[in-house]
Amino acid sequence: MDDSGIVGAGGQGASEESVMTVGAAVAQFLQQNRNKPFCDRCIGKRLGLKRHQKVRQATMPLESAPSFLSLRGYCFECGAFGKTTMAR
């Protein structure tokens, strides 16, 4: 809850793929699904992101955020074992 990026002068452009912040969307999604670990793929799917590379970039800063956990485990959604991220 410190620097959440630069929100400029309210720009409501018609950006189809709003670069807004995938990070913010991911954080919000995880907070709505607290204590459930999700893999990057499922996060991307849930958020309707086509490139899950973006998700990876978005979850990386969360790994060091105190309210998020990054762990190896089973994804709540697909059950795949791997790197997951969750909000606590």
Ligand SMILES: [Zn+2]
């Ligand atoms: Zn998954």
